[in-house]
Amino acid sequence: MKRFRCAVLSVIKHDYIARGVTAHPRFEVTVVADDASQPDWVHERNQKFADEFRIPYVRDVERALAEYGVEVAVVSSEAERHCDLSVRAANAGLHIVQDKPMSNRLSECDRVVEAVERNRVKFLMWNRNFLPAVVHAQQVIASGAIGQPWAIHVDFYFSKDAGPPKGSRKPGDPPINWLQYQIAAHADGSDGALGREPIGELQNEGIYPLAYIRCLTGANVRRVFARTTAHFHQVNVDNGVDDLATVTLEMEHGLLGSLCVGRIGAASHPDIGEIKIHVLGTAGALVISEARPEVAVYYRGQPEKEFRHRRVAIDNDYLLMENFAHAIDTDSETILDARAGRAICAITEAALKSSRLGKPVNLSAR
């Protein structure tokens, strides 16, 4: 089987995608690259990853793409650079695996869709659709056990802290700078949407539950009504972005649905968070806990922040890359391609607009 040489284009947010790519034996990371104009902290993170994998770090994206014989780009930069790096990779003829969110601007997503389709390359937005419980849900629905789905709800509560709690800023203290906070928070893994421009949790995490809905129903969203707020974290308050959101979804074929997304704080759940999928169909209903299967582990002296319930049998990374490889091999679409990623970005953008207006917002049918 053909193996794919991968260029990691910036690995400064988290490195789980670049590592995830290597879960599949057909993919190997060959080079890390970024623009020379990036600040020192970007180069430091890129260099660290390159050193660990014993591959070169090249401060020139185009040169790396041209000289290292790569066929796949793995993009995990700040959110606002995602699409630009992906477009440059597509124009160089590379297939792309990209971190979320697709972008903080829909116009940037449009650039990716155009470049990917013009260059006839494959694009995969990283997602969680191959978690065991999600695959199980898909199988149950496909079996017809609950009939035709007509309502779907996803709760995606992510129980991590993000710095000091809301209301903790003292009079006279300056507001928390978003980028500086995210850079500093990287040390303990509590960083969220890395970027120069603040991004709320609906834009940052919304792709996962919206990808579930897309995967399980295949339906496009036509209208949204949303509420968003900064309820937990001072950094979100200071930067005017949400950490809690609810969205009513009105979809094709009369499907209804909803979405709850929140970075609800570490104290609010003993594990990573309450993540559930509820589906109603013409012949029944399905309630799925995304965390299952899991194993409970408790012991004396257990660290406070250690999860008591540990997910097992997770093969999401491998299965995503298997899907990506299959798409390349057969010239088929990936499980979450550029148009799907763009559609999800459009939903979150419309939801934020709805929240500002207090009105439902229609989405175009493109």
Place this chain on the structure above:
Amino acid sequence: MLRLALVGDHGVGATYARIAPRLRKARFTAIADSDGATAQALAALIGAEVWAEDFDTLLAKHHGSFDAMLLHSASRFKEQHGARAAQAGKHILCQSPMALFRHEAAEIISVSRAARICLMIGQDLRFAPAIRVVKENGESGRLGEPGLLRIHRWQASECSPGLSDILPCDRPVANPLWPLLPEIDLACWLFGRGPEIVYATARREEKPTNTRGYVQLHLGFSDGGMALIDYAETLPKDDGYFSLSLIGSKGAAYADDHHNMQLLFTGGPPVALKTLQGDLHLLAQLQEFVEAVEQRREPAIGGTDGLRMIEVVEAAARSLAIGDSVRCLEEQAEDTLTPA
């Protein structure tokens, strides 16, 4: 000892018969049921001295046999049982909804205040053991400021006598959101206020008179609070499903049937069985009413709570009709309640 009269016609008597022996400071002394044989049998079972076939007969012939009335009958709307019981000086525990329209609810509240009787709205979901734990933790401050309430309630159509089934057919009510009243009340109660904005969606039925199906309600509260509630009457059969999550600024509570399922193996895939929570919620609700009457205080769920539920459900119906969000404050501007 408070003397209670039960006015009901939907088998509710059997439930009260189970909890009556555990009730303190009160006992049932009168029963009214549209089926005379049922009324007589229940009176004997529960130890009531008198029985009648309807509200009017009970009030006319046995007025001196009871101090308070539990209003469960579907005819309470058409025959204005609430206002008339208050005018008769009887304390009232009125099953929600207390009225079909805002102005009717406001009338009951006004008459009750003028008569200085205790008016409590029956909303037993507030007294359910799991919900009480959620509320207690919210009130204690452990969860911080409530931010998000998510409720799913799904039932089998055969097991859910929706309001459309018990309403008199001559009333012009076709609001598919009526079954959401308990959850609307929970949302207002847990947030400590009514919503400022409402957006409702529903699964469109082919038959315009068929209110069965699915409704979904999105509520926005001041200070950014939000609630998402969905209600389905479409499960195939047997047990329903209830799930409530309250996400606060410092913590969260999850009351979810999914967490409380047992497994039964009889060949093939295992079956999930829900361990039920009994009748304690009804006993707690009735005891609260009795205590409120005795202590001459406002009950846990007063008339204004009942009115608020109706206001929100009317706003939701308007949202559904126009396909747009509705500001509740605009709706409440037409409030007809006259303070006593």
